[in-house]
Amino acid sequence: MNIRENIPISTLTTMRLGGNARYVIELKNPTDVPTAFSFIFTKNLPFYILGSGSNVIGRDEGFPGIILINNLKGIEIISQTDKSLILKGYGGENFDDFIAYGVNLGYSGMEALSAIPGTLGAAPIQNVGAYGQEMSQVLTNVEAYDSRTGRISTIATPQMHLGYRRSIFNHGVNAGKYFIVSVTVKLTKTHLTPPFYTSLQSYVDTNHVTDFSPKSIRKMVVAIRAAKLPDPAAAASAGSFFKNVYLNSAEAKKATAKGIPVWDGGKVPSGWLIEHAGLKGKEFFGFKVSDKAALILINEHAKTYADLEKARSAIQKAVFDKFGLNLEQEPVEISL
Ligand SMILES: Cc1cc2nc3c(=O)[nH]c(=O)nc-3n(C[C@H](O)[C@H](O)[C@H](O)COP(=O)(O)OP(=O)(O)OC[C@H]3O[C@@H](n4cnc5c(N)ncnc54)[C@H](O)[C@@H]3O)c2cc1C
Structure with missing residues (x-):
């Protein structure tokens, strides 16, 4: 666990705005989670959880509290059959690397979410979605640290109340209270079939694509996104x-x-x-x-x-x- 002081939020977020955060803690290991929260408790300061900062904006006044950066890594297969794959990843895993893992094994469910920037742990927060797929369709549960009780519990998808860009993690009394440690999804061998989401369908039509395997859909989505969406590293x-x-x-x-x-x-x-x-x-x-x-x-x-x-x-x-x-x-x- 690494604690830094007076760090510009502009350097932690892809919009590159925001004054200083009083403390920034990078968590690399699940055991860092309770340790970081003990630090928060001792300092008696507010906290804010960040992944890669691609959906968050810093303000000019900065943040007089503690920013926790989720950098917990690891992907593990929970079960695999010829019909389905249950895959678990730690919250700081790169979201697209996690998708690639399932796609490379031939399973469907997240291929249309390819190339969305960010971490896996942030994906359930606003129920990320693109080209007709969203997290709610594959998510089975998360392991989350409840900052109020100091305990890690498993939260199943129906309890998350996932909707368009919303969940219990960003709306209502639980908003900002849980630190997502790991995310588990269920992928299947059933491939997507046309008609697809408008821009994906027009790519299929223009390029006469007939292969709708997860690998092929992922390749198309990456190409569509690269042509119109800015790479956060560049813009x-x-x-x-x-x-x-x-x-x-x-x-x-x-x-x-x-x-x-x-x-x-x-x-x-x-x-x-x-x-x-x-x-x-x-x-x-x-x-x-x-x-x-x-x-x-x-x-x-x-x-x-x-x-x-x-x-x-x-x-x-x-x-x-x-x-x-x-x-x-x-x-x-x-x-x-
Ligand atoms: C170029 C570009 C394209 C994008 N395209 C899409 C798109 O197609 N679809 C889409 O849905 N989004 C899209 N986004 C938004 C963004 O990629 C997603 O919201 C992504 O999930 C954010 O991940 P992050 O790790 O950067 O989270 P952050 O921006 O760091 O955090 C986002 C929110 O999640 C919370 N959070 C993060 N990690 C955790 C955790 N471990 N535990 C608890 N709370 C946490 C934060 O407090 C914050 O509220 C795009 C962003 C960019 C820059």
């Missing part, structure tokens, strides 16, 4: 900056009449709203709306959270003025 962003908008049936009717696309379940793609408000490629206070994917906000040269607030408001206002719909920020913020 500062937190991925999709706004959540998609969900409408009830009356709102959906009105939106459809205005020519706004409303997908199954009342989902309006926020990227479409931003693009059709004419913002694609535009710069706001040092941030640029990506010219490849309008939902991505890239930090080109902004240094402060105050600039982000101004950029966010300008985009939200432009979309509201044009479509009467409110955009909500997706990445969470480190705050007291």
Whole structure:
């Protein structure tokens, strides 16, 4: 376990913003978890858990508490048959390496989630999803340290109340209270079949792909993402900056009449709203709306959270003025 002091949050997060954290502790071993929480208890300071910081934004005032970085590694096969694979990984494992492990053994369930940045332990927090798959479809349980009781327990998927970008880990009384130590998923040999999610389907059509094995889907998803999404190592962003908008049936009717696309379940793609408000490629206070994917906000040269607030408001206002719909920020913020 490694404890550092006065570390800029901008160096721990992919949007590269945020003042200093009082302490940063990197956890490398499951036994570091209770030790780190004893330190928190002794110092009597607030704490915040980070994986690779790809969905988190630091504020200018920093964080006067303790940031825990989950770097617990390891992948283990719990059971394997010709039908299914139960795979467990520690929370600090790279999410994409974990996916590759299952795909390379020929199992399906996470291949469409390939190349999502971040750690495995963060994936259940907002129930990560892409191209028609999401964690809720494969997750069986997590082992989590409850900061209130000091105990590690197994939490089964139905208890997590997973929804669109939400779970008990980021909403309600349990939000921020559990440290996810390990994640277990169940993958199967059943392959995905067409029709696929729009952009995946158009890749299949354009490239006349007929192999829908997990390896092939993973290869396509990696190629699609590489063509339109910034690599966090090369460009500062937190991925999709706004959540998609969900409408009830009356709102959906009105939106459809205005020519706004409303997908199954009342989902309006926020990227479409931003693009059709004419913002694609535009710069706001040092941030640029990506010219490849309008939902991505890239930090080109902004240094402060105050600039982000101004950029966010300008985009939200432009979309509201044009479509009467409110955009909500997706990445969470480190705050007291
Ligand atoms: C270019 C880009 C593309 C992206 N594409 C997608 C996408 O397609 N779909 C998608 O869903 N997301 C996407 N994201 C968002 C991000 O990759 C995911 O949210 C990912 O799960 C974050 O992992 P992380 O390790 O960086 O978590 P962090 O950003 O460090 O943390 C995210 C949240 O999880 C909590 N947390 C992290 N680890 C733990 C733990 N061990 N225990 C308890 N709480 C924890 C944090 O407190 C925070 O609330 C994208 C991001 C980028 C930069």
